[in-house]
Amino acid sequence: MDIAVILENTIRALFNAEALILALAAIGLNVHFGYTGLLNFGQVGFAAMGAYGIGSGVVYLDLPFGVSLLLGIALAVLLALALGIPTLRLRADYLAIVTIASSEVIRLTARSAELRELTGGSSGVNGFSQGFYSMNPFSPGSYGIGWLSYDANRFFLLVVGWTLVALCSVLVFLLMRSPWGRVLRGIREDEDAVRSLGKNVVGYKMQSLVLGGIFGAFAGFAFALANSSVQPDNYGTQFTFLAFTAMILGGAGRVIGPVVGAIVFQTSLVLVENVLIQAKGAGYISDRILESTDIGAVRFVLVGVALMALMIYRPQGLFGDKKELALDAR
Amino acid sequence: MGIVPGHAHPPAALRSARAAALALMALVLVLVGGTTVAHAVASGERVVGTLNNAGTPVEGVTISVERGGAEVATGQTNDAGRFEIDVPGPGDYTVVLDTGTLPDGVELRREGGERVEVTVRPGGSGAALFLLGENTNVASTRLDRAPQLLVGGIQFGLVLAMGSIGLSLIFGTTGLTNFAHGELITGGALLGYVVNVGFGVNLIPATIIAVLVGGAAGFALDRGLWRPLRRRGTGLIAMLVVSIGLAFVLRYLYLIYFGGSSRSYAQYATQSPVDVGPVGILPRDMVIMGVSVLVLVLVGLALQRTRFGKATRAVADNPSLAASSGIDVDRVISVVWVFGAALAVLGGVFLALSQQVGFQLGQNALLLLFAAVTLGGLGTAYGALAGALVIGVFTQLSTLFIAAELQVVGALIVLILVLIVRPQGILGSRERIG
Numbered sequence: 001m002d003i004a005v006i007l008e009n010t011i012r013a014l015f016n017a018e019a020l021i022l023a024l025a026a027i028g029l030n031v032h033f034g035y036t037g038l039l040n041f042g043q044v045g046f047a048a049m050g051a052y053g054i055g056s057g058v059v060y061l062d063l064p065f066g067v068s069l070l071l072g073i074a075l076a077v078l079l080a081l082a083l084g085i086p087t088l089r090l091r092a093d094y095l096a097i098v099t100i101a102s103s104e105v106i107r108l109t110a111r112s113a114e115l116r117e118l119t120g121g122s123s124g125v126n127g128f129s130q131g132f133y134s135m136n137p138f139s140p141g142s143y144g145i146g147w148l149s150y151d152a153n154r155f156f157l158l159v160v161g162w163t164l165v166a167l168c169s170v171l172v173f174l175l176m177r178s179p180w181g182r183v184l185r186g187i188r189e190d191e192d193a194v195r196s197l198g199k200n201v202v203g204y205k206m207q208s209l210v211l212g213g214i215f216g217a218f219a220g221f222a223f224a225l226a227n228s229s230v231q232p233d234n235y236g237t238q239f240t241f242l243a244f245t246a247m248i249l250g251g252a253g254r255v256i257g258p259v260v261g262a263i264v265f266q267t268s269l270v271l272v273e274n275v276l277i278q279a280k281g282a283g284y285i286s287d288r289i290l291e292s293t294d295i296g297a298v299r300f301v302l303v304g305v306a307l308m309a310l311m312i313y314r315p316q317g318l319f320g321d322k323k324e325l326a327l328d329a330r
Numbered sequence: 331m332g333i334v335p336g337h338a339h340p341p342a343a344l345r346s347a348r349a350a351a352l353a354l355m356a357l358v359l360v361l362v363g364g365t366t367v368a369h370a371v372a373s374g375e376r377v378v379g380t381l382n383n384a385g386t387p388v389e390g391v392t393i394s395v396e397r398g399g400a401e402v403a404t405g406q407t408n409d410a411g412r413f414e415i416d417v418p419g420p421g422d423y424t425v426v427l428d429t430g431t432l433p434d435g436v437e438l439r440r441e442g443g444e445r446v447e448v449t450v451r452p453g454g455s456g457a458a459l460f461l462l463g464e465n466t467n468v469a470s471t472r473l474d475r476a477p478q479l480l481v482g483g484i485q486f487g488l489v490l491a492m493g494s495i496g497l498s499l500i501f502g503t504t505g506l507t508n509f510a511h512g513e514l515i516t517g518g519a520l521l522g523y524v525v526n527v528g529f530g531v532n533l534i535p536a537t538i539i540a541v542l543v544g545g546a547a548g549f550a551l552d553r554g555l556w557r558p559l560r561r562r563g564t565g566l567i568a569m570l571v572v573s574i575g576l577a578f579v580l581r582y583l584y585l586i587y588f589g590g591s592s593r594s595y596a597q598y599a600t601q602s603p604v605d606v607g608p609v610g611i612l613p614r615d616m617v618i619m620g621v622s623v624l625v626l627v628l629v630g631l632a633l634q635r636t637r638f639g640k641a642t643r644a645v646a647d648n649p650s651l652a653a654s655s656g657i658d659v660d661r662v663i664s665v666v667w668v669f670g671a672a673l674a675v676l677g678g679v680f681l682a683l684s685q686q687v688g689f690q691l692g693q694n695a696l697l698l699l700f701a702a703v704t705l706g707g708l709g710t711a712y713g714a715l716a717g718a719l720v721i722g723v724f725t726q727l728s729t730l731f732i733a734a735e736l737q738v739v740g741a742l743i744v745l746i747l748v749l750i751v752r753p754q755g756i757l758g759s760r761e762r763i764g
Contacts (some may be wrong), residue, residue: 094704101697248571294586312564
């Protein structure tokens with residue numbers, strides 16, 4: 001067991017791109033689920049819209065990088081409208097089923113050979129990130145302190161990304177303090193009460209869906225740029241559920257919840273993975289119990305256990321307020 | 331990578347032993363260790379295919395494999411026209427036929443046909459199909475293919491119905507949208523595999539054993555997890571999220587102990603079709619359809635005629651009213667779980683017979699199950715059956731008009747459209763949609 005390696009890898013995971021992507025996706029989910037009570041299980045669909053927006057926009061449509069970003073956002077807004085119109089009038093679990101179905105529709109369509117001219121089919125999109133990294137003001141070299149050191153491009157991505165996380169969080173904070181945010185929370189607690197006050201509930205839900213969807217598209221931007229590639233199979237349902245777990249862990253309905261949740265969640269996954277790898281290397285775990293190649297799968301088992309335990313014993317997560325958050329459907 | 335599940339899973343013999351160990355522990359370890367070694371040694375990931383021009387194999391053609399635009403492996407066809415090229419690991423590859431090496435007079439059937447996308451699954455091989463020469467098959471029209479697809483669709487629908495009835499009744503009686511139902515199906519397929527291949531029991535008794543164990547598992551799930559949660563007053567949404575967590579736990583435990591490769595049962599894996607009128611049906615598919623119809627009719631009769639069936643429908647309709655009229659709601663729910671899980675296990679074995687056993691079998695079917703249940707009307711048993719048949723037939727027939735890889739997309743789009751027009755589903759009642 002090499003404790004130093006475990007520590008180093010865990011600390012490196014604190015602010016890495018995975019935590020950043022999860023945080024952005026979870027901020028969007030928090031607007032949907034934490035503040036409005038919308039059960040969106042298709043957040044990855046919005047991320048895919050963002051990712052394919054910049055990827056396909058630059059590579060297949062020859063758009064400038066900035067316009068591709070706008071395309072990604074526009075696609076996410078369109079998706080929110082397309083999902084919301086049929087389902088926002090229905091009960092919560094219908095929205096859940098339709099959103100998860102639509103996110104799979106997006107993935108399967110994007111990877112199909114029919115759309116190879118537009119999405120690259122199953123091999124995805126590559127070679128679009130030049131537009132982003134050419135804006136990098138940092139000269140090549142190493143940035144950061146100690147274990148938290150990154151090369152110039154990664155550092156640029158992380159600085160831009162975490163700044164975006166901060167801006168989104170501030171925006172959510174301000175919005176949720178506004179009368180508009182109070183209506184959203186009212187819808188979460190009791191839709192009929194809000195309706196009886198003359199508010200257009202479906203309209204507010206739609207606005208929430210669009211806003212959270214745009215944050216989802218930001219997560220897609222970060223995911224695409226961090227890998228410099230868009231692979232359709234990275235946009236499967238597990239992405240949504242990781243973000244969902246991160247949000248619940250941090251505390252749904254709290255501004256800081258999804259951000260802290262994403263960092264804590266991602267870091268603990270890396271910690272567990274590294275402890276397992278080291279324990280395996282030191283021979284503490286026999287092959288009969290666990291082979292070293294299965295360690296990646298163990299983290300998903302842990303995701304599941306964490307999700308179950310949180311929902312049963314601490315649905316408010318680390319920072320949530322149980323009184324404020326009545327997690328239930330009608 | 332935090333977002334992507336691990337893809338590299340070694341196809342070692344030990345794995346199948348461990349698949350068995352998960353369910354039945356030590357005894358199996360000895361049994362399977364010896365039987366699958368030969369299979370495992372040869373199973374590195376590779377790309378395979380056969381070149382055939384009007385019935386004659388084409389030899390000496392260079393085939394290269396690319397990933398992300400870079401060539402990763404290359405090979406040639408042998409005297410049987412066959413090529414087998416080892417690739418570095420599972421994933422998506424582009425297989426390219428070097429048209430310059432084709433013999434004179436042999437040409438690609440259509441332009442651009444020299445590049446084929448192939449997905450190689452962990453421990454498996456991906457088949458690359460290159461079409462050469464004129465099409466010698468009699469051109470099949472849509473009308474010709476329709477009856478065959480219809481039969482395939484009915485079969486798929488019947489198998490889906492095995493899962494959807496349980497899913498729908500569990501929803502009806504407890505309000506739980508069970509996202510772990512797909513893992514019950516996978517569990518059934520794996521359980522059948524363990525008993526069949528691990529213990530060497532013929533598939534038919536193996537299936538019966540699997541169904542019995544599945545029923546017990548359903549009972550255990552209800553008593554061990556869901557009933558305590560109901561007693562605690564856990565909300566429906568919270569329980570839904572718990573079921574997602576459970577699905578994750580089960581799915582990746584399957585992956586750890588069973589591995590990522592697809593496998594076949596020891597019997598009935600390869601058969602030749604029997605002609606019935608205009609369609610050819612595999613004997614096993616006839617049995618699957620026959621057994622499915624029989625089971626579904628029995629379930630229907632039980633629901634319709636027996637006291638218990640009436641109680642079940644009463645609870646599904648209105649739990650509080652049922653409880654106040656003296657029905658033991660908890661007992662009804664337990665029985666629904668037992669039968670729901672047993673049906674899912676049977677469906678899992680049937681599904682695995684046509685699609686192979688793999689840890690994602692049920693996950694892939696889950697959305698179609700939801701589509702079927704929603705289409706039929708949440709909470710109704712007959713609606714779930716009708717919905718499953720519609721979805722099964724629709725996914726198969728849709729391949730007449732759209733690419734086969736998009737058939738699931740078609741079904742899910744139909745689901746979304748139905749929700750716009752008739753949110754309560756075909757047989758659902760209006761007040762359920764709230």
